[in-house]
Amino acid sequence: MGPVIKYLKEYRFYIALFLFVLIPIIAIDTTSRAPRDYRLYDRVVIAITSPVQALISWGLDVVIGAGQNYVFLLNVRHYNAELQEENRKLLNQISILREAEQENLRLRKVLNFQEKYELKTILARVIAKDVSPDFRSIRINRGMAEGVKKNMAVLTHEGIVGRVLRVTAQTADIVTMLDFQSAVDAIVERSRARGIVAGLAEDACELKYALRTDDIQVGDSLIASGLGGIFPKGVPIGTVARVNRKPYGISQEVEVRPAVDFRKLEEVIVVTQGEYDKYFASDEVAQQ
């Protein structure tokens, strides 16, 4: 045993160097495209850091809110008058849309479709964003204790935010649509062209696998196709910002502006359960 220990002491630098090279190589696992789930010591670390993150985000909200209240009071009267006019117009629109909605409901029942589905959701606040500027995940203040599970859809009233990547008891990490690893199955609402929306930059995504012959124009809206079993069909994804169609090749380059403004994202809703599970692709239901 003595010579072994002597050997280890004499060559400890090289042994350590070998281990420092080997451990990261063993640890890397990009083929799974997702970080591993939390282990016990990871949860301890999250338990230490998440209160700090929640406190800072609360503090920032208070400061920004106070500042905004002071600044906006200056324009309150004018803004109030504008809002009242807008409210009147919206009320008119609501009554027209209700009529259209009723008609739509009747027609869809005739075709054996169900239009509306009920979703069970949880409102959550964004308390932190990704440490690395190259990856775009966010952390919310809801976790397993509130019923949040891995791969649940995360939305806002504007559209898709992302999906749950991993959870602890009190928090959950969401990989957003802007992340390089994210892929959402999408349909162009107007022409029904299909593709995959993948993350590209801080405020843009790209629509991959769109055929060169597909009819896609700037301004077209993209919605979730429902395939994949995560996002309900019809939820907005974004709008087409740029189209580059070469005279040759199979596909075209399409840049997408997300429907959600991720720079100002403060609250999100996590879809914990929904009847939409039966309606991922309504075409399949129609054929039944």
Next chain:
Amino acid sequence: MKRLMLQRLNGALLVLVALWASAIQSSLFGLWPISLLKPDVLLWAVVWCALRRPFIEGGILALVLSQVEELHSSEPSGLAFVTNMAVFLGTHFANRVLVIPTLRSYATVTAIGFVAKKIFALTLLSLLGAYAGSTLGAWKETVFWIVPRAAWEAFLGFWVFQGLEWFDLATFKSERSEVGLEEFEVV
């Protein structure tokens, strides 16, 4: 006794400080437009470990700090380990070959380490096919911002290293405090 305990606890305290710093970074620098100036907090700690710690101790701390980075990011498993260890080993061996005397030099090393880390991470992800979207798009996005972010990282790093030097002094880990102790014992 107190000095010895503080010296022994220096590593754990450094990790704790890095934990809170990354928590502050991910929440405070999450807001736009401050998010454009988001620094890589753990890179400072890794560079400090490479330049001011013995090889084995610094390497273990770098591994722990990489784990902290992974917990607060959606990056693929192991990426932080590989990139941070590459920065650690590169900086440590550069310190053996070159002279890196002052904190200003540390800031320069940080800027170079930042660029190397980003390019290495992108290369690795591209080779392993980890992107769902366009690899070229990811490269464009990163390369566009790499110089201003490296400069910002170096600028802030100078002040952070001053703080870390004070931290090492307070926990009797720095060479100056050890020299001071020796002089005290001689007297």
